[in-house]
Amino acid sequence: MDTILSINNLTKKFGYLTAVKNLSFTIKKGNVYGILGPNGSGKSTTLGIVLNVVNKTEGDFHWFEGNTSTHDALKKVGAIIERPNFYPYMTAEQNLKLVCRIKDVPFSKIHEKLEIVGLLERKDSKFQTYSLGMKQRLAIASALLNDPEILILDEPTNGLDPQGIHQIREIIKQIAAKGTTILLASHLLDEVEKVCSHVVVLRKGVKLYSGRVDEMISSHGFFELKSNKKEELIALLESHPSFGNIKVADQLVTAFLNEPIKSEDFNQYLFSQGIILTHLVQRKESLEEQFLQLTDNNQN
Structure with a gap:
């Protein structure tokens, strides 16, 4: 070209x-x-x-x-x-x-x-x-x-x-x-x-x-999660290879995916680890979210 x-x-x-x-x-x-x-x-x-x-x-x-x-x-x-x-x-x-x-x-x-x-x-x-x-x-x-x-x-x-x-x-x-x-x-x-x-x-x-x-914007998206065992959830996500950036705002945990995972498979996995979710939403990132991540990670 x-x-x-x-x-x-x-x-x-x-x-x-x-x-x-x-x-x-x-x-x-x-x-x-x-x-x-x-x-x-x-x-x-x-x-x-x-x-x-x-x-x-x-x-x-x-x-x-x-x-x-x-x-x-x-x-x-x-x-x-x-x-x-x-x-x-x-x-x-x-x-x-x-x-x-x-x-x-x-x-x-x-x-x-x-x-x-x-x-x-x-x-x-x-x-x-x-x-x-x-x-x-x-x-x-x-x-x-x-x-x-x-x-x-x-x-x-x-x-x-x-x-x-x-x-x-x-x-x-x-x-x-x-x-x-x-x-x-x-x-x-x-x-x-x-x-x-x-x-x-x-x-x-x-x-x-x-x-x-x-x-x-072709990232694998992210999960928005809530659980009564928030600290255990965060620890599990941080040690799991399928997840990258983890953000926490009040009770909402946002976990960005490094690879594709189905929400039902993920929910089942957490359940097997003794973590029950009260909220689970899977979303794709928009360009805006990517842009904000880029600029957040490059603050002077």
Whole structure:
């Protein structure tokens, strides 16, 4: 599979602040990547570096197997890293014609891209009459005009209402389905879980996880347990190879599985050990629970 972008030990310091620290990951063609982390985790800085907007301090990155200069590579990239900025008194079509001239792209692309983002019927409306969601969709159309191999989006649904968020996510899925690689930065776990195939989790500029979203949430889940013999239950779980992390909150014991176990088999086993459960629920972990585990385990 072709490598679109490889980032190697990238570091960016702003004075005493290290915004990105020894970051490495690779983006392969045809996937949707999410850079996930809270505000201040280094997502936008990372995108700024690979787009030549921010200078790196250390490390390096290569576009398209390193066979082309960054300047030439960026001609094959579409990016939205700031709020959409078009001329308010011009129509959507007029604004996109300007972008076509800058990118040296034929005007014939305009209707095709407006249709993708659902704005073809509003092509003659002035930009200032657009809602925030429509402005964001026009920005996506603009970024697609040069038929980029990769589309980069920084917090694409920020500030939008639920309908606007849904529309943007559906558009991202449609673009990806046609083979365009996508890299999006988001602080929303829900967004990454619904849209992305791969995720890089950042916290304070440090990578906590990199890999497939489904592998991150393909753990064997966990049991939520209660028993009148809580201490004996915890001791048994901690010594049992099938269990990893054990969390206790008041009377509820949460036991994360290292391997699949059926709840009825587990219940029977505990009974044979003289432990009777008053509560037993088996659940799968969501990306949010995985994310919280990652960030909990990496506190400074």
